[in-house]
Amino acid sequence: MKIKSNIYKTIIIVTTFLIGMYGKTTLYYLFDIKLKFSNPALDVAFFYAWWIIPILVSIWLIYGVKNFFKELGLNKSVYKGLFWASVMVSPMFIGSFFTGKLVSNLSFLNILHGAILAGVLEEIFFRGFLFGQLFRKLKWGFIPAVIINAVIFALGHIYQGNNTNEIIGVFMVTFFGAAWFAWLYIEWNKNLWIPIFLHTLMNLSWMIFNVSENALGGTSANIFRLTTIFLSVIITIIYKKRNGGLSINKKNLFINHS
Helix, strand or coil, X not given: CCCCCHHHHHHHHHHHHHHHHHHHHHHHHHHCCCXXXXXXXXXXXHHHHXXXXXXXXXXXXXXXXXXXHHHHCCCCCHHHHHHHHHHHHHHHHHHHHHHCCCCCCCCHHHHHHHHHHHHXXXXXXXXXXXXXXXXXXXXXXXXXXXXXXXXXXXXXXXXXXXXXXXXXXXHHHHHHHHHHXXXXXXXXXXXCHHHHHHHHHHHHHHHHCCCCXXXXXXXXXXXXXXXXXXXXXXXHHHHHHCCCCCCCCCCCCCECCC
């Protein structure tokens, strides 16, 4: 089964996204159904199932089940993603090692939920699916597709702020982080493993060295993060110069004509 109409594709994509983001909450507020398990591991698995299962159904309806990995950018080189993400994020690990405090009681479930699953599934849901479909398939320009993706992504993190200034700070950091991940995704030939590993390793570095309690971070942590961003941009530009030039340009900023 494959759907060709962009109108139907848009309806399916938007519906899928709304179910993933708000389905569980809607059941609670409208029908007083609180879906929560006493086992933390099951609760984490159920939380992310609200993202993955609708995406699987959506991709199946639009492109056919065989195209799941391709449509999300997961059919590209895993090894390239891991290698270059490790190089890019190295300033954060090195800097955090010398300035942070190693966490001795960090559980595997915390790492699984806070670093691995968050990094993998947030990138699949927000960059591979939402941004990827809007930009790659529905031909939205990079800027409008990024804004929609980044605003929703950032709003999902503002709970980390304890006051107005922190909320604004967390929103801005995660907004530009979402835009950065989307840019890397496209520039590395739609290889979602680049932002997946980068997101996961960045989260991991902050967790194991107890750098910050939220996405805002402190002075030293942000210096290392900015160094990682700068390094990723330089590496990406060099990579693209050797492979035909940057993919994001004036031809696809507002409407994707490429």
